[in-house]
Amino acid sequence: MTMSDVARHAGVSRTTVSFVLNDKPGAAIPEETRRRILEAIDELGYRPNAGARALAANRSGWFGLITEIVTGPFATEVITGAQSRAWGDRRFLLIAASEGDPAQEAAALDQMLEHRVEGLLYATSWHRAVTLPKAAREVPTVLVNCYDAEGELPCILPDEVSGGYKATRRLLDAGHTRIGFINLDPAIPAAIGRREGYERALREAGITPDPSLVVPGWATADSAYTAACELLDRPAGDRPTALFCGNDRMAMGAYDAIKERGLRIPHDVAVVGFDNQELIAAYLRPKLTTLALPFEAMGTKGIDMLAALAAGQPLDTRQVTIDCPLLERSSV
Amino acid sequence: MTMSDVARHAGVSRTTVSFVLNDKPGAAIPEETRRRILEAIDELGYRPNAGARALAANRSGWFGLITEIVTGPFATEVITGAQSRAWGDRRFLLIAASEGDPAQEAAALDQMLEHRVEGLLYATSWHRAVTLPKAAREVPTVLVNCYDAEGELPCILPDEVSGGYKATRRLLDAGHTRIGFINLDPAIPAAIGRREGYERALREAGITPDPSLVVPGWATADSAYTAACELLDRPAGDRPTALFCGNDRMAMGAYDAIKERGLRIPHDVAVVGFDNQELIAAYLRPKLTTLALPFEAMGTKGIDMLAALAAGQPLDTRQVTIDCPLLERSSV
DNA sequence: ACACGGAAGTAACGCGCGTTATTAAAGCGC
DNA sequence: GCGCTTTAATAACGCGCGTTACTTCCGTGT
Numbered sequence: 120m121t122m123s124d125v126a127r128h129a130g131v132s133r134t135t136v137s138f139v140l141n142d143k144p145g146a147a148i149p150e151e152t153r154r155r156i157l158e159a160i161d162e163l164g165y166r167p168n169a170g171a172r173a174l175a176a177n178r179s180g181w182f183g184l185i186t187e188i189v190t191g192p193f194a195t196e197v198i199t200g201a202q203s204r205a206w207g208d209r210r211f212l213l214i215a216a217s218e219g220d221p222a223q224e225a226a227a228l229d230q231m232l233e234h235r236v237e238g239l240l241y242a243t244s245w246h247r248a249v250t251l252p253k254a255a256r257e258v259p260t261v262l263v264n265c266y267d268a269e270g271e272l273p274c275i276l277p278d279e280v281s282g283g284y285k286a287t288r289r290l291l292d293a294g295h296t297r298i299g300f301i302n303l304d305p306a307i308p309a310a311i312g313r314r315e316g317y318e319r320a321l322r323e324a325g326i327t328p329d330p331s332l333v334v335p336g337w338a339t340a341d342s343a344y345t346a347a348c349e350l351l352d353r354p355a356g357d358r359p360t361a362l363f364c365g366n367d368r369m370a371m372g373a374y375d376a377i378k379e380r381g382l383r384i385p386h387d388v389a390v391v392g393f394d395n396q397e398l399i400a401a402y403l404r405p406k407l408t409t410l411a412l413p414f415e416a417m418g419t420k421g422i423d424m425l426a427a428l429a430a431g432q433p434l435d436t437r438q439v440t441i442d443c444p445l446l447e448r449s450s451v
Numbered sequence: 452m453t454m455s456d457v458a459r460h461a462g463v464s465r466t467t468v469s470f471v472l473n474d475k476p477g478a479a480i481p482e483e484t485r486r487r488i489l490e491a492i493d494e495l496g497y498r499p500n501a502g503a504r505a506l507a508a509n510r511s512g513w514f515g516l517i518t519e520i521v522t523g524p525f526a527t528e529v530i531t532g533a534q535s536r537a538w539g540d541r542r543f544l545l546i547a548a549s550e551g552d553p554a555q556e557a558a559a560l561d562q563m564l565e566h567r568v569e570g571l572l573y574a575t576s577w578h579r580a581v582t583l584p585k586a587a588r589e590v591p592t593v594l595v596n597c598y599d600a601e602g603e604l605p606c607i608l609p610d611e612v613s614g615g616y617k618a619t620r621r622l623l624d625a626g627h628t629r630i631g632f633i634n635l636d637p638a639i640p641a642a643i644g645r646r647e648g649y650e651r652a653l654r655e656a657g658i659t660p661d662p663s664l665v666v667p668g669w670a671t672a673d674s675a676y677t678a679a680c681e682l683l684d685r686p687a688g689d690r691p692t693a694l695f696c697g698n699d700r701m702a703m704g705a706y707d708a709i710k711e712r713g714l715r716i717p718h719d720v721a722v723v724g725f726d727n728q729e730l731i732a733a734y735l736r737p738k739l740t741t742l743a744l745p746f747e748a749m750g751t752k753g754i755d756m757l758a759a760l761a762a763g764q765p766l767d768t769r770q771v772t773i774d775c776p777l778l779e780r781s782s783v
Numbered sequence: 784a785c786a787c788g789g790a791a792g793t794a795a796c797g798c799g800c801g802t803t804a805t806t807a808a809a810g811c812g813c
Numbered sequence: 814g815c816g817c818t819t820t821a822a823t824a825a826c827g828c829g830c831g832t833t834a835c836t837t838c839c840g841t842g843t
Contacts, residue, residue, distance in 0.1 A: 166561070166564050166565050167565055168506075168565065168567060169562075169565040169566045169567070170502045170505050170506050170511060170566065170567060171506050173502050174500075174502050174503050174506055179502060189527055189530050189531045189534060191527065192524075192730075194527065195521055195523065195526065195527045198521050198546075199521045199548070202521060202546070202547075202548065203548075206547065206558075206559075206562070211545060211562070211566070212546070213543060214530075214534070214544070214546060215534075215538065216531070216534060216535075226538075227538075229498070230501075230538070230543070232498050233498050233499055233500065233501040234501045234502065234543070235500060235501070235502060340734045340736070344736075368730070368734050371734050371736075372734075372736075375736050378710075396730055398524075398700070398728055398730040398731055399730050399731065399734070402672045402700050402703050402731070404672070404676075404703075404704075404707050
């Protein structure tokens with residue numbers, strides 16, 4: 120089923136069919152002819168061949184998306200965001216997972232370039248610096264949830280500082296003044312940014328941050344459990360009445376420590392998590408108030424930036440940050 | 452950068468380059484010529500154009516994958532499985548989400564057909580019957596985690612019966628004889644199959660299934676909490692010493708009911724979940740022993756079947772079931 | 784009557800590549 | 814020296830489509 124078949128069936132030339140299909144401006148097609156052609160298309164069940172069209176028009180319509188892992192909530196949200204924006208624009212996503220393996224990453228990139236992607240999105244599962252294979256320079260590239268170690272490629276990052284600020288602010292607003300912070304590995308950008316926000320919120324409220332209330336953890340429930348025990352076992356008047364946790368899994372560990380001590384959430388101890396891992400946050404009892412990493416928004420924004428770059432437009436900003444929304448549930 | 456450029460640079464014809472690139476059998480290419488060509492490719496940084504190649508060879512290399520939701524663990528695992536198998540075979544996945552909307556589903560299907568996918572995978576988030584748009588018949592199609600209401604399309608399903616059997620068997624082996632079963636909605640295939648397996652295991656152990664030990668739930672932690680309370684509040688000697696839950700979220704609710712009563716897991720009450728939702732199962736305390744739905748395996752199997760169909764080979768079975776592996780953790 | 788401009792439609796080229804049919808050269812036996 | 818096979822390489826066609834340049838036809842004004 121090709122365009123020629125349609126043309127023959129409608130008694131016109133293939134060119135005319137093409138004009139109709141593409142609403143070619145400047146082509147004068149009488150209503151009657153157009154109708155005949157559309158009818159023929161319908162009767163024959165003709166579908167344009169996207170590949171051939173791409174070849175002739177020299178526009179593949181593809182964007183590439185490379186993530187470390189396809190599994191896991193982060194990637195799926197980025198994919199969802201990018202996907203919805205792309206399809207709406209009749210563009211398509213070639214998705215690949217590097218599985219953290221540079222060889223696979225290079226192979227994926229090769230395939231994408233062979234498919235003539237018009238842009239590339241590179242997303243990581245956690246906020247950090249990355250270095251891309253040189254081949255990535257051959258095509259407009261935008262980093263998602265990571266930034267170029269060489270500082271050249273544009274990137275989209277979550278606003279960690281504002282996230283830490285909002286979490287802390289929420290607890291302050293609920294009347295808490297001794298707020299424990301079970302942070303992530305203190306060396307990573309997320310931990311640094313959130314701590315900055317945490318401290319700023321405290322200072323704004325006239326509270327001098329107490330470093331002993333900040334305990335580093337290692338992103339696991341167990342490590343957070345230990346950290347929470349340490350904080351909760353401080354002498355009564357000095358014990359924090361609220362815990363801000365580096366992620367939801369850690370909040371899970373904190374919950375256990377709190378419950379074990381016969382304390383109640385949120386009455387005795389309030390908890391705020393981070394990441395909004397639905398499966399945890401929405402099913403913990405009580406449900407967890409947490410901040411969401413805006414993966415989906417970063418995905419759509421990524422496609423927007425790529426579309427602009429692919430169209431040759433310059434970028435207004437080389438680094439955009441996206442807000443982490445606070446999701447109110449029942450733990451504050 | 453086209454093949455002609457390479458040919459010119461190597462001092463041969465485009466045809467020869469093509470032969471080298473495709474290892475054309477029957478084409479006699481002296482080592483020296485081949486070397487010159489490969490060198491030219493390297494120097495020019497030439498990459499074949501996948502689209503043009505597909506057009507000429509009349510093999511798109513694409514498979515389509517339609518899921519209801521991209522977000523959520525099920526889809527990502529199917530994608531991972533399909534993806535890895537497909538890329539290994541130099542085939543690619545055009546992924547779309549229907550979001551449960553028939554219009555979007557039809558649109559996605561249209562796009563896939565325009566991209567001349569050589570096969571279609573259709574996956575659902577939960578085991579049930581589906582009816583596909585007629586257009587799906589235009590291309591080899593395999594259903595994943597669902598089956599054709601009209602019974603025509605081949606499908607891949609989790610072995611629910613064996614799953615229920617294995618869960619129950621595991622608890623029996625641990626010495627339990629009164630095993631409560633907090634099931635899913637009793638009308639769905641998963642609930643029916645697992646109950647069948649549950650009862651078979653009991654009978655094999657010489658135990659007559661007690662219907663009052665089977666409580667339906669609604670796939671939420673709350674509903675399972677209620678159900679678990681009901682079972683745990685039976686008189687002492689009649690209380691189940693183990694709970695088999697319809698999914699991990701429900702196990703989460705059961706955990707709460709158990710802990711509330713001062714009972715310990717697994718000493719007083721053992722728990723087995725279903726679905727292996729990592730974020731829950733691996734971070735509950737104690738970690739949850741559960742059965743995994745073999746989404747990834749179903750994805751790879753799906754690609755295998757599509758590859759066979761696309762190659763014109765007949766299928767040995769129209770319905771294949773895949774085992775649900777038991778993941779031992781600490782709740783039994 | 785003629786030139787002219789616009790409407791309607793088409794032939795023909797090229798996108799980058801796979802593939803077939805064909806040619807040119809080289810090797811070989813006699 | 815001549816036919817014949819093998820080796821090495823290429824010209825040419827087609828995949829399905831976008832696009833440009835061109836043709837034909839008709840109505841209008843003078």
